[in-house]
Amino acid sequence: MKYSLKKIAIITEIIGGIAIIVSLIFVGFQFRENTIATKSATANSANGMTVDWYTATGNSAQSSQLMWDYLKDPKSIKSTGEIYQATILIHGLILSFQNSYYLTNQGTLDQNVQESLTAAIRAVKEQPGWQEYWQNRKSLFFVEFRDYVDLIMNSESEVSEGIYENLKKEETEANISD
Structure with a gap:
């Protein structure tokens, strides 16, 4: 052929x-x-940043107490250095939240991660220290993230977590004893 x-x-x-x-x-x-x-890998890295913050803060008695005191009543902290430290501690956490917010919006992170972050912000939104921090520092964040947090701050819903209820309870007890 x-x-x-x-x-x-x-x-x-x-x-x-x-x-x-x-x-x-x-x-x-x-x-x-x-x-x-x-x-x-990106989700793991984003989650790792938040876990590292919680672990480092939780493993330091001084940092944990400072965060507790600052969230409860930022005016009770008299040292400029401690106010700065508390501000930087919160800022580091919120930067990781902002990162996760953008990764979720890009579709890189699962929506459940975003819902978890939303719950964390809702849990502290009524705390005087958080409110002071957010009012003083929110201009440092991207507009979309700022709007997202402001929406949470202005929402009626709260997450009831025992630890933050303890802050409210301590504050109420302190006011009664004054």
């Missing part, structure tokens, strides 16, 4: 076309797997 050069060229083009289609399918699968891996 004789093949003409033209027939061989057509067969070669068909085989080449099939190879390109197979390659594109393979690249598509690889791209999807890479996207999932990148999203997972």
Whole structure:
């Protein structure tokens, strides 16, 4: 059987076309797997920033007490250095929240992460220290994140977590004893 050069060229083009289609399918699968891996690594990193903050603050008796006192009543802290430290502690946490907010809006983080952050802000939104911090520092954040936090601050809903109820209870007891 004789093949003409033209027939061989057509067969070669068909085989080449099939190879390109197979390659594109393979690249598509690889791209999807890479996207999932990148999203997972980004989510892990974003979550790690927040966990690191909580761990570092929780493992330091001085930082934990300072945050407790600042949230409860920022006016009770007389040292400029401690006010600065409390402000920086909160700022570090809220920067990680802002990062997670943007990653969620880009679709990199699951919406559940955003809901968790929203609950954390709702839990402290009535605390005098948080309110003072947010009023003094919110201009340092991106407009979209600022609007998001302001929306939470102005909402009626609260998260009832025992630790913050203890702050309210201590504040009420202190007012009664005055």
